Amino acid sequence: MRILAFDTATSACSAALWEDGRVGARRFETMTRGHAEALVPMIADVMDEAGTDFPRLDLIAVTVGPGAFTGLRIGLAAARGMALAAAVPCLGVTTLEAVAHGVSEGERAGATLLVTLSTKRRDVYAQAFDARLSPVVPPRALLPGELMAMVPAGRVVVAGDAAGEMVAMLKAHGIDATPSAAAALPAAAVVAAVAARRWTPGQVMPAPAPLYLRPPDAKIPKEDSRRRS
Numbered sequence: 001m002r003i004l005a006f007d008t009a010t011s012a013c014s015a016a017l018w019e020d021g022r023v024g025a026r027r028f029e030t031m032t033r034g035h036a037e038a039l040v041p042m043i044a045d046v047m048d049e050a051g052t053d054f055p056r057l058d059l060i061a062v063t064v065g066p067g068a069f070t071g072l073r074i075g076l077a078a079a080r081g082m083a084l085a086a087a088v089p090c091l092g093v094t095t096l097e098a099v100a101h102g103v104s105e106g107e108r109a110g111a112t113l114l115v116t117l118s119t120k121r122r123d124v125y126a127q128a129f130d131a132r133l134s135p136v137v138p139p140r141a142l143l144p145g146e147l148m149a150m151v152p153a154g155r156v157v158v159a160g161d162a163a164g165e166m167v168a169m170l171k172a173h174g175i176d177a178t179p180s181a182a183a184a185l186p187a188a189a190v191v192a193a194v195a196a197r198r199w200t201p202g203q204v205m206p207a208p209a210p211l212y213l214r215p216p217d218a219k220i221p222k223e224d225s226r227r228r229s
Contacts, residue, residue: 092208
């Protein structure tokens with residue numbers, strides 16, 4: 001089974017080619033902008049390195065958010081277009097579960113795993129998982145002070161690019177929290193691995209839709225606020 005996976009939803013851009021239980025090629029680069037320009041060359045690189053092409057793919061996987069509005073649209077548009085051209089299914093993986101699945105089994109054993117991703121504003125994207133990576137609560141956009149209600153009693157391992165600040169805050173409220181050593185941002189190689197476990201060859205998948213937990217910053221003007229002529 002060959003899966004092309006990529007992510008453009010957060011402060012990184014990555015692509016990976018999964019083939020028969022292993023990652024054949026991968027690229028990862030942190031960036032706050034420029035995902036549209038970086039993605040296609042990155043995909044071409046991993047396809048060339050893995051020695052495959054689009055007609056040989058079985059599935060395309062992409063992150064669906066939560067994340068940056070523009071980045072999400074870039075990744076989803078590319079995934080849908082490539083899947084249509086290659087006549088293969090397209091599967092969506094959230095950024096929060098992509099980070100969660102990057103945390104080792106030993107690190108999350110006996111603990112609640114809390115994934116927190118920066119929104120570049122006062123709130124954070126967050127979701128709690130049990131030690132087996134089953135979601136404890138749905139993904140949410142919360143103010144840091146609201147995280148205590150998301151985690152049950154006991155040890156908490158915190159992953160994601162907002163982990164440092166969130167661990168300090170949780171400790172200040174008496175919660176046994178420690179930062180994860182796993183990658184802080186979603187990686188396409190993990191997205192591919194999640195997709196490989198979730199998808200069965202021949203399974204028909206609905207087109208992935210973006211997961212928005214907060215409205216976009218840009219606002220459409222109301223009709224009565226338009227300039228009168």
